[in-house]
Amino acid sequence: MSVQFGLLGPVTAWDTDGALLPVSAPRHREVLGRLLIARGRVVPVGRLVADLWEDEAPTGAVGAVRTFVAALRRALEPGRPPRQPSRLLVTDGPGYALRVGREAVDAWRFEDTVARAGQTPPRSAVELWDEALACWRGPVLADFPAAAWAAAARARLEALRLDAVERRAAALLATGAARDAVADLRAHVSEHPGREDGWVLLVTALDRAGRRGEALQALAQARDALNGGGGALARTEARVLSAGAGSPAGTADTVWDRAAASWDRSVPARSRARLHATAGLLRDLAVTGPDGLEEAHRHRRDLVAAVETTGDPELAARIIGSYDVPAVWTRADDPEGAGELSRAAARAAARLGPEGPPALRARLLSVVAVESRGDGAADAPLPRASGAPATEPWRLRAERAADEAVRLARHLSDPALLAFALNSAFMQAFTACGSAARRDALGTELTRLAVDHQLPGHEVLGRIIRLQALAGLGDLTEADTEADEIDRLADRNERPLAGVFTAWYRALRLCETDGWQAARHRYARVLAETADCGMPGLTQGAAALVALVPVMRGDSLPRPGDFDGLDAGPYRPWLTPLLLAASGDSERARQALSTVPRPPHDLLQEALWCVLARAAASVGHLPVLRRAREELSAAEAEFVGAGSGLVSFGPVRRHLAAADTAIEAHASGHRRPTPH
Structure with missing residues (x-):
């Protein structure tokens, strides 16, 4: 709606241009405020009379209320033709209601922004807290301070405002902006x-x-x-x-402050030393937790852009290749940024040429392969799932970069470099479904290398790779051992993000051993606890993946409402045909299957192929069904999706058998009834 309403201050209404609408009479504003407080529910005329005249209503009060409503309608919709019903202030049964969206009322926008801020990492949350608090123009319903009908809403909104002030200050403290928080906090406690x-x-x-x-x-x-x-x-x-x-001189914080100040005084601005130091700082920052990871991602792109302007190809190669932070998840947190970094590394490698320092070339090739995870290096639309298998040029380039990086690192006998190269090989280990055994071998080699050469970050990575691969292979006993060791290492070496993966694995494990009903509450807790982990590539759409678990572990289509309110995020293209089929819209489901791209080559490719197979079987789309069956055949001994460490749809064999049955039924013309 174009009209905007204000409760956080005097009751007010604005038009599209922000001009005040003529709602000046106190009784008109009071009726408007009362209807807004009802949050879209119908307020009976008798209730309005009782609220407007708390002591004793005069004769003709009902008629007066109707007059107030008519005046409000004229003010809110001045261009409405005579006798045409109001779209905003509607008559509904025994009373009236305001039909407006949440974005049209300042109090509701405030509530929604507060909810978003509470689920956002501190640095980004500060802006949201500011946006929420900016909705306030004064006390709630400031022109009706004694109205009994507003007391509960006034108390609730004011409590939310005070909480928002404090949570904004807490976010500032979490980002190191303590000085910025002081003035507002002084006013707050006063x-x-x-x-x-x-x-x-x-x-x-x-x-x-x-x-x-x-x-x-x-x-x-x-x-x-x-x-x-x-x-x-x-x-x-x-x-x-x-x-x-x-002892002031002996505390770590004091030492840091003094050393940082000395560095700032001693090292010239725009020097190469500053570029190298910044690269090292960002590498360390990325493993400190969600906020540090987010900051490292943001500043890394700026650092690469800065070093490329120096015109020194070797310096650029060293800075770009120095970011060897262990990478676990195969979907990039920032696909656009990952593409930029991959291209920057490729440019630096090209400038060095094949005769450049082998160690630098290996690092740059590793960056190319890591940042090209999944389809991150795609420079053309993905092929359709209904078509024949194809090897895209961008995937070949990334796979060859990983292979060459590993070859160079082995030749140089550099353990840290080999660990980085093996990480890149893991990211490119998803050429086809059924790669769990290969990934287990990579994780095992990486773990041994890291243990032998005291590389704790890469030991955690190697064990997480094994955890995922073992879950995919169904070896939960050995996976449990890895999960316990990951938690121990993470605690000892201050690697908090590792716990995200073990928390998800334990929910998956409970589902495998005790069933969905036992695991659903664990999944709900994990979703809440890891929402702010700083890895949007993992968390976006995760709730939709979890909602798929009971569907895909069974034999039916989703029930109506199963996915209402869930953001499928990056998985939407592959989930849409299934939801269309479940709704009974077979024709649109077939159309969606005809155009859907093949699943990305990542940790969830088997799961997404199974989702497509279920949709294709239900509507008789044989090209996608046969292609899914062909792709999944290489993973026959694995568990669908379990290799991600997040969710499991059960044994691949069961899904292959279902695909075979559907193919036979559709090919012979004896289509089975669509399951519901």
Whole structure:
């Protein structure tokens, strides 16, 4: 709708251009506010009368309400022809309702933005918290402060606002912007001195900003305001006091601050040393957790762009090739950025030429292969699943880059370089379905290499590769051993992101051993806990994958509503034919199958081929059904999707048998009824 409504301040309505609509009479605004508070539900006329006249309604109150509504309709839809029903303020049974979208009401936009901010990493969340708080123009329904009908909504929205102020401050602290949080927190606790979380955040911000004296003073003020305070304040006070009692020269933070300041003073701006140091810092930052990984991704592209402007091909090669952070998931978190980095590495390798330093060439080729994971290097549309198998040029280039990187690294006998090259070989190990045994061998070699040469990051990677491969092969006992070892190594070496993969594996394992009903709550918890892990390539569409588990482990199509509200993300093209078939729209399902691209060559290719096979079997699309059966035949001994470590659709053999039955039935003209 073009009309916008305001509750967070005086009750207001605006047109498309932001001009105020003529809703000036107090009773008109009160009716508008009451209908907005109802959130689209019908408010009976009698209820409106009781709310507008809380003591005793006058004679003719019902007629007055109808007059107010008629005036509101004219104000909100000035161009509506006479006798044409209102699209906004509608009559529904015994009363009235406002039919507007959530984006049309400032309070609802605030709620939705708060929800998004709560699921976003801190650095990005700060902008969302700012956007949410900018919706407020004053107190809720500021022109009706005593209205009893607004009390509950007013209290709820105000509580959300106070929470948003504090969570914004917490996000600033998490990103190192303690100084930026102080001023708003001071105003916050001044206005709401009874909020312990606000005081805790203010004290923490002052302490991290190097203003310890003010932090101690704020602690004293908080104790007075809170009559001593609770456990959170006590823990904050203990932390501040213990930090001050230690030897300032001996704390890690102090050493870091002094060393960083010395570096900044001593190393010239725009020097090569700064480029090398930045590359090393980003490499370390990427394994610190979700925020660090996101920051490393963002700044790495800037660093590569900066080094390419130097015109020094060897320097560019060294910087681009230095980012040997272990890569596990086969769908890039930032496909566009991955493509840029792959092309930059290829350019650097071309400038060095075949006679360039072998170690540098191996690093650059490894970057090309890692960043070309899945179909990341595609320079043309993917072939259709209904067509004949084809080997695309971009995949051949990436596979050859990985092979050459491994060959060079073995020849040079450089363990760290070989570990990086084996990582690239893993990313290109998905030429066809059924690669779990090959990946297990790669993971085993990488693990042994890392153990022998003290490469903890790549040991974790090697064990995760094995965990996935063993799950795909159905060896859950050995996979359990790897999961336990991954958790131990991650804790000892501060690799928090490794826990994302073991958490998903344990949900998969529970599903395999105890069934979907036992695992569904575990999956719900894992989805919530890993939503902010900093790996959108893994998490986008993950809820849809989980929803497919009970469908694909059975023999039917999805039920109506199974996927309502779920974002299929990158898996949408392959899920759409199945959902169309489930809805009974066989013709559109066949059309979708005729144009759908083949699944990407990644950890979920077997799963997506099975989804296509199920859809094709249900509507009789033999080209896709036969192609899926052909692709899956190489994985006959594996479990569908389990090689991802995320979900399992059961043994491939069962899906192959179902495809054979469907092919025979459709080919002979005896089509079985579509399952529901």
